[in-house]
Amino acid sequence: MVYDIIIIGSGPGGYVTAIRAAQLGFKTAIIEREHLGGICLNWGCIPTKALLRSAEIKHFCENAKDYGLTLSGKVAVDNSAVIARSRAVSARLNAGVGYLMKKNKIDVIWGEARLQGQKNGQTQIEVHKPLKPAYQPQHPVPKTVLGEGVYEARHVILATGARPRALPGIEPDGKFIWTYFEAMVPPKLPKSLIIMGSGAIGVEFASFYRDMGAEVTIIELMPQILPVEDSEISAFARKQLERRGIRIMTSAKVIKVEKGADSVTAHVESSGKVETITADRLIAAVGVQGNIENLGLEALGVKTGRGCIITDEWSRTNIAGIYAIGDVAGAPMLAHKAEEEGVICVEKLADLPDIHPLDKSKIPGCTYCRPQIASVGLTEKKAQEAGYDIRIGRYSFAANGKAVALGEDQGLVKVIFDNKTGRLLGAHMVGAEVTELIQGFVVAMNLETTEEELMHTVFPHPTLSEMMKESVLDAYGRVLNA
Amino acid sequence: MSIKITMPALSPTMETGNLAKWLVKEGDSVRSGDVIAEIETDKATMEVEAADEGVVAKLVVPAGSDNVKVNSLIAVLAEEGEDAAQVAKNALAENGSAAVPAPQQQQAGTGSALPVPAGQNSAAAGEQNPVSAAKTAGIFASPLARRLAAQAGLNLTAITGSGPRGRIIQRDVEAAKRAGGAAAAAGAAAGSAPAPAADESAILAVFRPEDYKIVPHQPIRKVIARRLVESKQHIPHFYVTADCNLDALLKLRSDLNMAAPVIKKEEGSAPAYRLSVNDMIIKAVAVALKRVPDANVSWLDSGMIRHKHSDIGVAVAIPDGLITPIIRQAEEKSLSAISAEMKDLIKRAKQMKLKPEEYQGGTSSVSNMGMFGVKDFAAIINPPQATIFAIGAGEKRATVKDGAVVSADIMSVTLSADHRAVDGALAAELVQCFKNIIENPLALLI
Numbered sequence: 001m002v003y004d005i006i007i008i009g010s011g012p013g014g015y016v017t018a019i020r021a022a023q024l025g026f027k028t029a030i031i032e033r034e035h036l037g038g039i040c041l042n043w044g045c046i047p048t049k050a051l052l053r054s055a056e057i058k059h060f061c062e063n064a065k066d067y068g069l070t071l072s073g074k075v076a077v078d079n080s081a082v083i084a085r086s087r088a089v090s091a092r093l094n095a096g097v098g099y100l101m102k103k104n105k106i107d108v109i110w111g112e113a114r115l116q117g118q119k120n121g122q123t124q125i126e127v128h129k130p131l132k133p134a135y136q137p138q139h140p141v142p143k144t145v146l147g148e149g150v151y152e153a154r155h156v157i158l159a160t161g162a163r164p165r166a167l168p169g170i171e172p173d174g175k176f177i178w179t180y181f182e183a184m185v186p187p188k189l190p191k192s193l194i195i196m197g198s199g200a201i202g203v204e205f206a207s208f209y210r211d212m213g214a215e216v217t218i219i220e221l222m223p224q225i226l227p228v229e230d231s232e233i234s235a236f237a238r239k240q241l242e243r244r245g246i247r248i249m250t251s252a253k254v255i256k257v258e259k260g261a262d263s264v265t266a267h268v269e270s271s272g273k274v275e276t277i278t279a280d281r282l283i284a285a286v287g288v289q290g291n292i293e294n295l296g297l298e299a300l301g302v303k304t305g306r307g308c309i310i311t312d313e314w315s316r317t318n319i320a321g322i323y324a325i326g327d328v329a330g331a332p333m334l335a336h337k338a339e340e341e342g343v344i345c346v347e348k349l350a351d352l353p354d355i356h357p358l359d360k361s362k363i364p365g366c367t368y369c370r371p372q373i374a375s376v377g378l379t380e381k382k383a384q385e386a387g388y389d390i391r392i393g394r395y396s397f398a399a400n401g402k403a404v405a406l407g408e409d410q411g412l413v414k415v416i417f418d419n420k421t422g423r424l425l426g427a428h429m430v431g432a433e434v435t436e437l438i439q440g441f442v443v444a445m446n447l448e449t450t451e452e453e454l455m456h457t458v459f460p461h462p463t464l465s466e467m468m469k470e471s472v473l474d475a476y477g478r479v480l481n482a
Numbered sequence: 483m484s485i486k487i488t489m490p491a492l493s494p495t496m497e498t499g500n501l502a503k504w505l506v507k508e509g510d511s512v513r514s515g516d517v518i519a520e521i522e523t524d525k526a527t528m529e530v531e532a533a534d535e536g537v538v539a540k541l542v543v544p545a546g547s548d549n550v551k552v553n554s555l556i557a558v559l560a561e562e563g564e565d566a567a568q569v570a571k572n573a574l575a576e577n578g579s580a581a582v583p584a585p586q587q588q589q590a591g592t593g594s595a596l597p598v599p600a601g602q603n604s605a606a607a608g609e610q611n612p613v614s615a616a617k618t619a620g621i622f623a624s625p626l627a628r629r630l631a632a633q634a635g636l637n638l639t640a641i642t643g644s645g646p647r648g649r650i651i652q653r654d655v656e657a658a659k660r661a662g663g664a665a666a667a668a669g670a671a672a673g674s675a676p677a678p679a680a681d682e683s684a685i686l687a688v689f690r691p692e693d694y695k696i697v698p699h700q701p702i703r704k705v706i707a708r709r710l711v712e713s714k715q716h717i718p719h720f721y722v723t724a725d726c727n728l729d730a731l732l733k734l735r736s737d738l739n740m741a742a743p744v745i746k747k748e749e750g751s752a753p754a755y756r757l758s759v760n761d762m763i764i765k766a767v768a769v770a771l772k773r774v775p776d777a778n779v780s781w782l783d784s785g786m787i788r789h790k791h792s793d794i795g796v797a798v799a800i801p802d803g804l805i806t807p808i809i810r811q812a813e814e815k816s817l818s819a820i821s822a823e824m825k826d827l828i829k830r831a832k833q834m835k836l837k838p839e840e841y842q843g844g845t846s847s848v849s850n851m852g853m854f855g856v857k858d859f860a861a862i863i864n865p866p867q868a869t870i871f872a873i874g875a876g877e878k879r880a881t882v883k884d885g886a887v888v889s890a891d892i893m894s895v896t897l898s899a900d901h902r903a904v905d906g907a908l909a910a911e912l913v914q915c916f917k918n919i920i921e922n923p924l925a926l927l928i
């Protein structure tokens with residue numbers, strides 16, 4: 001049978017694209033070698049949020065007295081139960097993807113895919129046994145799947161995702177040097193931990209393990225943690241993390257790692273000096289790289305660059321009939337970007353009217369450490385570099401009624417406007433629940449509101465969201481409660 | 483009571499201006515008449531003076547802000563005994579909540595004497611967003627798109643939306659801007675929209691992309707373009723040419739310049755004046771219009787404006803364009819006064835420092851291309867005027883005098899006239915009169 005569309009990889013990019021393709025009437029199949037839902041549902045977004053929730057509840061319990069509650073005894077961590085919960089959450093969503101495939105009549109083909117060739121306007125895909133074993137524990141394989149063999153499609157969408165990047169000399173070994181895979185299912189909680197890299201993944205694990213009682217050191221090469229975030233927000237977050245006892249070294253480089261009997265020692269170079277830090281384990285969180293190997297890209301001549309597949313604004317590769325979306329197609333490597341890219345790709349294939357390429361300047365990014373961080377659009381520095389005459393508004397959690405009532409009065413909302421047009425260029429937040437707030441600004445940006453509409457929008461009281469409005473008012477010298 | 487300083491309207495049709503520079507800081511004391519800021523419009527830079535005395539409590543609009551709406555609050559002064567900080571705070575709070583009250587139309591009647599359609603007055607009077615509010619209600623466009631279009635002077639009705647359900651969004655306005663604003667300029671839309679330019683993509687299609695680049699227009703270019711299209715499309719132009727013998731005028735000029743008293747200045751001594759041929763031509767046009775008053779008119783649909791004086795605009799090339807500063811009542815001014823005034827106007831025109839009342843209005847104009855060796859040319863009338871004199875180079879030409887061919891300095895002049903206001907015979911009379919004065923220049927001395 002010839003499919004209209006075959007998608008390789010069932011991460012958030014792949015499975016959402018498959019659903020949209022089926023909705024549009026395409027005969028669609030999806031090929032997965034390991035787990036429905038990809039990294040996101042199995043080893044990324046979702047299980048980490050489950051772990052972080054355990055950490056947060058622990059933190060609440062430990063601070064119950066601040067809210068007039070007495071808990072007798074100490075809050076003890078049952079490591080295997082915390083992990084079991086995280087895996088259960090993941091399993092539930094993983095099964096959910098299986099259900100969605102069935103419901104949308106999408107064939108699931110189980111195995112590893114490799115592009116074989118193209119003839120008669122179709123691409124042939126060979127599906128074989130995975131070359132490498134799956135990460136354990138693995139969720140059960142869906143009941144009704146198609147097996148190994150050759151499949152054909154008019155359009156092939158590559159959504160093979162990414163995997164941890166390894167630095168030469170500091171290659172993860174799964175025992176002492178962890179990646180997010182091991183960090184998500186630790187056999188026992190380390191007492192001390194070095195985290196190399198302070199992107200979202202590194203900082204989330206730092207936050208989790210610190211709450212679980214570990215001594216944590218973050219080592220970041222760039223001058224600030226969370227290098228893509230606005231530097232003011234980053235500095236604020238750093239102070240909060242340091243207050244929680246996390247040690248943070250920036251402009252610092254791990255030059256060597258030595259393994260001991262049950263420990264690792266990192267040699268860290270910063271401002272010309274080398275310091276050694278010893279801890280139980282080290283997490284390498286220095287970014288991810290696209291899964292472009294063993295895919296048959298070379299056979300077809302699909303162009304790659306910097307570890308990713310090169311695509312145009314419609315996710316087309318240089319070879320007709322071959323598309324790439326999600327992490328494997330490049331930054332920003334975020335689940336929601338993968339989804340949207342895929343949806344646009346198939347809508348374009350369906351030739352729907354009024355389809356536009358993804359506007360990457362309006363993709364929000366969230367980090368779920370304590371305090372949370374969320375942002376969309378340009379940072380102050382980027383806005384200046386782009387030549388905008390900017391107008392900045394800020395609002396502090398300390399002045400917001402709901403934040404004070406929650407006992408979460410440490411945080412900041414910052415907005416950046418183009419002074420000339422009133423266009424919202426960027427919004428940056430740090431503090432409790434900001435990951436749930438940011439979409440307000442994202443909607444505003446996508447509807448192209450100016451400051452005027454935001455100022456005239458009624459925000460419910462008392463909510464954290466009121467800070468968003470106040471920050472806009474502040475940008476125009478009209479802040480009310482400050 | 484604190485004193486509010488608002489964005490002044492430099493002309494009746496001005497909607498926004500750029501606050502170029504503050505010349506005072508918060509905390510400075512100012513007295514009435516002190517220059518506190520510089521404002522730029524598309525044609526001029528203007529100084530803003532304080533009308534009262536006080537202490538600058540707050541500069542509400544930062545220097546370098548573009549498109550500040552007329553009558554919006556730009557600064558607040560605290561009066562004696564007031565707490566500047568408190569005044570600043572109150573003013574900001576008020577500025578935020580209450581909309582700036584709709585101002586009276588100031589200086590009605592100065593500047594352009596063209597009939598102003600009713601809609602334009604309100605647009606000029608500092609509404610929040612003149613274009614979007616007045617003319618685009620009911621158009622499906624994002625707020626940002628509306629604002630960008632208003633700022634670029636683009637008419638939203640001429641833009642096709644590419645957003646969901648055809649909504650006009652930022653990228654559509656930007657595409658229209660890049661296309662050079664095929665849409666009618668917002669200002670022109672008020673009454674006299676020029677026909678939209680031909681489809682620009684069709685124009686670009688005939689050139690190879692690597693063979694050109696597109697330079698965005700300066701605001702002044704757009705104003706010039708709009709006004710000239712308006713003029714050529716609405717005014718039925720016709721042209722009358724005559725040759726003038728310059729011999730007597732050149733002789734008179736040299737005599738007068740030789741006779742100029744020498745005055746002592748700090749930099750040394752210099753003649754009190756040095757007349758140019760152009761100064762004499764300005765006066766000649768002024769005197770001619772005085773002698774042929776029927777031609778010193780402006781057309782209105784409702785009637786003819788008959789001007790009492792000859793206010794003569796003189797085309798001056800400035801960076802990126804041209805401007806026509808005006809010598810008022812030139813028929814009554816001495817040549818040396820005209821000469822001195824012209825020097826000052828040219829200098830300030832080149833610095834973009836003319837006030838609108840110095841270049842708006844006028845009853846006729848002179849455009850002199852003699853210095854470029856041009857023999858003759860026809861100029862486009864500068865509304866609301868009805869005539870313009872295009873002056874060619876004075877050059878030695880063979881001419882017939884007393885039956886013999888002789889060489890003389892001859893200058894061609896071409897009058898462009900608005901046929902609605904000036905008929906052919908009248909135009910001929912005006913040119914004849916001008917020629918007479920040039921050839922018998924003692925008339926310039928009375």
Ligand SMILES: Cc1cc2nc3c(=O)[nH]c(=O)nc-3n(C[C@H](O)[C@H](O)[C@H](O)COP(=O)(O)OP(=O)(O)OC[C@H]3O[C@@H](n4cnc5c(N)ncnc54)[C@H](O)[C@@H]3O)c2cc1C
Nearest residue numbers: 009011013038039040044045113160161326327333334335
């Ligand atoms: C610890 C962690 C936390 C994260 N947290 C967040 C977060 O909070 N928010 C967020 O937006 N993003 C987060 N991310 C990033 C997010 O997980 C990715 O951006 C997202 O999963 C990318 O989706 P994708 O569909 O492109 O690829 P993936 O999710 O990586 O899915 C690719 C799938 O393709 C399969 N595959 C690969 N090659 C083949 C082949 N040859 N044949 C068959 N199948 C193949 C893989 O098995 C995999 O299932 C996190 C990532 C990590 C690691």
